[in-house]
Amino acid sequence: MTLIDGKALATKMQAELATKTARLKEEKGLIPGLVVILVGEDAASQVYVRNKERSALAAGFNSQVVRLPETTTEAELLDLIEKYNQDEAWHGILVQLPLPEHIDEEKVLFAISPEKDVDGFHPTNMGKLWSGHAVMVPSTPAGIMEMFKEYQVDLTGKSAVVIGRSNIVGKPMAQLLMDANATVTIAHSRTKNLAELARQADILVVAIGRGHFVTKEFVKEGAVVIDVGMNRDENGKLIGDVKFDEVAPVASMITPVPGGVGPMTITMLMEQTYEAALRNS
Numbered sequence: 001m002t003l004i005d006g007k008a009l010a011t012k013m014q015a016e017l018a019t020k021t022a023r024l025k026e027e028k029g030l031i032p033g034l035v036v037i038l039v040g041e042d043a044a045s046q047v048y049v050r051n052k053e054r055s056a057l058a059a060g061f062n063s064q065v066v067r068l069p070e071t072t073t074e075a076e077l078l079d080l081i082e083k084y085n086q087d088e089a090w091h092g093i094l095v096q097l098p099l100p101e102h103i104d105e106e107k108v109l110f111a112i113s114p115e116k117d118v119d120g121f122h123p124t125n126m127g128k129l130w131s132g133h134a135v136m137v138p139s140t141p142a143g144i145m146e147m148f149k150e151y152q153v154d155l156t157g158k159s160a161v162v163i164g165r166s167n168i169v170g171k172p173m174a175q176l177l178m179d180a181n182a183t184v185t186i187a188h189s190r191t192k193n194l195a196e197l198a199r200q201a202d203i204l205v206v207a208i209g210r211g212h213f214v215t216k217e218f219v220k221e222g223a224v225v226i227d228v229g230m231n232r233d234e235n236g237k238l239i240g241d242v243k244f245d246e247v248a249p250v251a252s253m254i255t256p257v258p259g260g261v262g263p264m265t266i267t268m269l270m271e272q273t274y275e276a277a278l279r280n281s
């Protein structure tokens, strides 16, 4: 069994990104800029935002975090986004989710200019992805595709099962796998005989949000298993959706949690900001 080391790949890619960024600054005087907007006090969001800021700075980007109070109105947030849409110094705009209940999340995500939508959640970017002309791709599935590339996982003709159909992971993951010539099935909470279906997969991507849900009964001998899940167990420990200890001996390759998909997500966000700066300067 090969452990897919997302942390090591992310570290390598971030070092390469810092080098590319320094060269861009030297040759073109261009510095990629990423703005992260956080509304409210959600503890997990604060950690995610700090990590994004740290990665952006490590890459040599201009980085700005706008922290707004929980009481911020939807109109105020939309105005702020429009301000950054118009400001050429910023190439990526990211609004940290979840937003407080009084703010319409869809309205906010749709207000971000598609050219600056480094999360890839805008319908224009989703449409481009689904029509085979991807520009901005949600970072988590983009990071998983990089892991397949690094570990030379040939997807052509393979049977892939994606468990989870969210807009940020499951659906774009399925599309990217299909683009890479895998034959893809998307499963979800209403799927019948899930374990049996998953056992058909050469490539199994799990993005459910239920700790240790996927046991060895879900996994074909020799399958490549990608665990997107980030859950806390009863002791507050970070665990994946896959029961790693019993699945790893069956799989040919597997991602750990932590140290698998997570670090790649943030790396791809930085890559997309760099690419957006190149495209839109």
Ligand code: NAP
Pocket: 140, 163, 164, 165, 166, 167, 168, 169, 170, 187, 188, 189, 190, 191, 194, 207, 208, 209, 210, 228, 229, 230, 231, 261, 262, 263, 265
């Ligand atoms: P989400 O929006 O809640 O979607 C979860 C999906 O799982 C839904 O499609 C749901 O089906 C399906 N599901 C739930 N219970 C199921 C069950 N018992 N059997 C089969 N399918 C089931 O979650 P998400 O945003 O995609 O995130 C999924 C997990 O990945 C979470 O743990 C999240 O924290 C993690 N995540 C990690 C990263 C990272 O960087 N590592 C990034 C994003 C997300 P229905 O559609 O039928 O409800």
